[in-house]
Amino acid sequence: MIAGMEQANLLEMPDEEFNKLTAEVEDSPLFKKLCRSERIVRYQRYPRTDISSRFYQLNEGIAAGTGTLDIESILSDKRDIVRQIQRMGLETFKRYFLYPEPEVSVEEIAQECNLRLPEIEKINNLINEFSIMSEFYSPSALSSEHGIHYSKGASIEKGPEGFMIGYLSPSYARGRYSIDYERFEALREGRAITGAELKEIRQLLKRLELINTRKDTVTRILQDIVEKQAPYFESGNARALLPFSQKELAERIGLVPSSISRAIGGRSLETPWGEEKALKDFFPRPRRFKRELVRQVLETGEEFPSDEAIKAELEQRFGVSISRRSIAALRKELRFPPAAKRKQTLLQQRRL
Numbered sequence: 001m002i003a004g005m006e007q008a009n010l011l012e013m014p015d016e017e018f019n020k021l022t023a024e025v026e027d028s029p030l031f032k033k034l035c036r037s038e039r040i041v042r043y044q045r046y047p048r049t050d051i052s053s054r055f056y057q058l059n060e061g062i063a064a065g066t067g068t069l070d071i072e073s074i075l076s077d078k079r080d081i082v083r084q085i086q087r088m089g090l091e092t093f094k095r096y097f098l099y100p101e102p103e104v105s106v107e108e109i110a111q112e113c114n115l116r117l118p119e120i121e122k123i124n125n126l127i128n129e130f131s132i133m134s135e136f137y138s139p140s141a142l143s144s145e146h147g148i149h150y151s152k153g154a155s156i157e158k159g160p161e162g163f164m165i166g167y168l169s170p171s172y173a174r175g176r177y178s179i180d181y182e183r184f185e186a187l188r189e190g191r192a193i194t195g196a197e198l199k200e201i202r203q204l205l206k207r208l209e210l211i212n213t214r215k216d217t218v219t220r221i222l223q224d225i226v227e228k229q230a231p232y233f234e235s236g237n238a239r240a241l242l243p244f245s246q247k248e249l250a251e252r253i254g255l256v257p258s259s260i261s262r263a264i265g266g267r268s269l270e271t272p273w274g275e276e277k278a279l280k281d282f283f284p285r286p287r288r289f290k291r292e293l294v295r296q297v298l299e300t301g302e303e304f305p306s307d308e309a310i311k312a313e314l315e316q317r318f319g320v321s322i323s324r325r326s327i328a329a330l331r332k333e334l335r336f337p338p339a340a341k342r343k344q345t346l347l348q349q350r351r352l
Contacts, residue, residue: 010214011262015151022171022211023128030204035102040184042102045175046219051098052155052166054138081122088113097123098170131171138168141276142268155270156226156233163233165222176215177208217263220253225282236273243289290322294330
């Protein structure tokens with residue numbers, strides 16, 4: 001029960017607060033030791049994810065008066081670090097800093113990137129800062145439109161192998177923590193870990209697993225949205241959105257619906273064409289879906305002698321079966337008159 005409450009709280013935690021928590025964990029000497037020296041912890045990227053291309057396009061056009069510092073203030077004392085990142089190039093930056101391999105030592109990174117050890121530390125600190133401030137350089141437009149605070153955590157981008165999730169936060173882009181418990185036990189049995197460290201390490205590993213729970217949940221939700229709503233992301237047409245319930249998603253990923261509701265609340269993403277949409281918009285109700293199909297059929301201008309004929313057209317065109325009574329109700333919602341009235345109106349128009 002306690003673990004469930006912790007997971008629930010973590011799912012509801014604002015992204016900025018969560019990223020700050022993650023940065024604090026990764027900045028601890030113990031975490032660095034487990035990653036670099038003991039190699040018990042390493043990053044494991046999620047499939048079809050990367051850092052968003054928006055990460056390299058800092059937004060300097062944030063409106064004044066929001067109480068948020070401008071990008072110039074944040075980068076004023078870090079310009080040399082930014083230039084070093086630019087000089088090393090995107091692929092080198094990703095390889096040695098964004099997705100570092102534990103087998104590569106800090107000294108090897110310094111040699112490969114022509115950097116001094118303090119400069120490497122500064123670059124890693126900058127990455128953590130941007131993880132915390134990801135909402136700053138890519139703020140949500142929905143927040144001002146709807147009066148609800150939204151966190152835009154990712155963009156859906158078209159890659160050579162299909163759609164992928166581009167995280168705005170480097171922390172999410174790095175993926176989950178892969179923990180080698182066998183190595184941990186071997187080091188413990190070999191007394192390479194002191195008794196004083198043992199309790200502290202176990203507490204840290206528990207925190208990492210909780211962070212993994214949130215990252216796993218958010219990533220799986222986004223992956224399933226991309227998979228289910230692929231026709232929409234391909235076409236950009238809102239009518240291509242398929243019916244998708246939070247209950248269905250919960251069953252697919254093995255969670256309770258309340259966890260899905262917590263995870264998507266106040267969160268948004270950016271579509272491949274640059275439009276921001278709330279995650280809840282990707283879960284249209286079946287009635288809305290059916291109404292859109294009926295609308296598409298009726299807007300063709302084709303004359304249907306009855307609602308039964310509309311039903312047959314829906315089955316033939318979309319492979320969807322809707323009862324005649326439901327079609328009549330949806331037609332009324334869409335303000336299309338019944339066939340008899342449409343025929344009568346057409347005859348009157350011809351007489352005139």
